[in-house]
Amino acid sequence: xxxxxxxxxxxxxxxxxxxxxxxxxxxxxxxxxxxxxxxxxxxxxxxxxxxxxxxxxxxxxxxxxxxxxxxxxxxxxxxxxxxxxxxxxxxxxxxxxxxxxxxxxxxxxxxxxxxxxxxxxxxxxxxxxxxxxxxxxxxxxxxxxxxxxxxxxxxxxxxxxxxxxxxxxxxxxxxxxxxxxxxxxxxxxxxxxxxxxxxxxxxxxxxxxxxxxxxxxxxxxxxxxxxxxxxxxxxxxxxxxxxxxxxxxxxxxxxxxxxxxxxxxxxxxxxxxxxxxxxxxxxxxxxxxxxxxxxxxxxxxxxxxx
Ligand SMILES: Cc1ncc(C[n+]2csc(CCOP(=O)(O)OP(=O)(O)O)c2C)c(N)n1
Ligand code: SF4
Ligand SMILES: [Mg+2]
Numbered sequence: 001x002x003x004x005x006x007x008x009x010x011x012x013x014x015x016x017x018x019x020x021x022x023x024x025x026x027x028x029x030x031x032x033x034x035x036x037x038x039x040x041x042x043x044x045x046x047x048x049x050x051x052x053x054x055x056x057x058x059x060x061x062x063x064x065x066x067x068x069x070x071x072x073x074x075x076x077x078x079x080x081x082x083x084x085x086x087x088x089x090x091x092x093x094x095x096x097x098x099x100x101x102x103x104x105x106x107x108x109x110x111x112x113x114x115x116x117x118x119x120x121x122x123x124x125x126x127x128x129x130x131x132x133x134x135x136x137x138x139x140x141x142x143x144x145x146x147x148x149x150x151x152x153x154x155x156x157x158x159x160x161x162x163x164x165x166x167x168x169x170x171x172x173x174x175x176x177x178x179x180x181x182x183x184x185x186x187x188x189x190x191x192x193x194x195x196x197x198x199x200x201x202x203x204x205x206x207x208x209x210x211x212x213x214x215x216x217x218x219x220x221x222x223x224x225x226x227x228x229x230x231x232x233x234x235x236x237x238x239x240x241x242x243x244x245x246x247x248x249x250x251x252x253x254x255x256x257x258x259x260x261x262x263x264x265x266x267x268x269x270x271x272x273x274x275x276x277x278x279x280x281x282x283x284x285x286x287x288x289x290x291x292x293x294x295x296x297x298x299x300x301x302x303x304x305x306x
């Protein structure tokens with residue numbers, strides 16, 4: 001586990017001056033991840049906000065090799081790169097040690113890239129997949145994804161007189177990945193930088209497919225002030241909406257337990273996408289979200305033997 005002092009002395013591998021919104025957490029996630037890499041890395045990234053704001057030719061913020069895949073195949077792209085690397089190493093035509101990271105947003109991971117991710121994991125490639133989950137298709141104008149929470153307003157689940165935001169609960173991708181029997185899977189968030197960087201180091205030290213799902217608040221899609229990104233991240237953890245845990249060879253471990261579990265409404269009231277739920281007629285939806293959060297938290301505590 002690296003200290004803040006140690007991390008601050010390391011070379012920043014993600015340059016400032018890209019076109020991300022002020023306060024965008026995706027860039028924070030990349031910066032923290034790359035600081036935690038001690039071996040040179042090669043990355044793939046699928047289409048989405050992060051790719052668009054950081055890598056449009058002829059500019060790039062990435063100081064590591066990066067391949068832009070299609071929207072659906074970041075995991076397949078990294079599989080090919082990792083296979084080529086192994087083949088070259090076997091023939092002694094390449095001798096350096098490398099690590100591989102595939103990136104994808106929630107749209108590119110929970111939805112359209114799920115097949116590529118599942119296949120790459122099943123084939124056992126040696127790579128880390130990081131999903132920066134901002135809970136909607138932000139780059140194309142905030143459409144709902146299967147990671148969008150119940151009740152959230154998006155342009156394809158518009159809150160109004162017909163529906164009060166998204167009608168379904170979100171998909172639990174972390175546990176879908178765990179069901180593939182991966183050696184390591186975890187949830188992280190940018191506010192808990194030590195937890196995130198430790199998880200990245202750990203995942204990269206393990207042979208085989210590993211996965212980290214990082215909740216990544218989005219200023220525009222969630223509707224909050226840029227200065228609130230880290231505060232909103234902390235609240236996601238303290239309300240138990242986004243528990244920080246890891247699963248190593250099937251064994252669950254809770255990495256952070258809030259001293260006091262904050263009601264989910266405290267996190268929701270800070271975001272414009274949930275504003276309509278605070279009307280009297282929609283109160284039952286907040287109760288539903290609270291119940292679902294409690295149910296999942298209790299289930300996790302049992303899995304972690306807490
Ligand atoms: C096959 C295909 N369908 C649709 C698109 C258009 N598209 C590009 S990025 C994007 C949304 C990406 O959402 P997500 O993966 O959640 O990343 P975010 O923009 O939220 O960071 C869409 C729909 C595409 N590039 N390719
Ligand atoms: S729209 Fe959201 S995800 Fe996209 S750059 Fe802005 S803050 Fe980041
Ligand atoms: Mg997204």
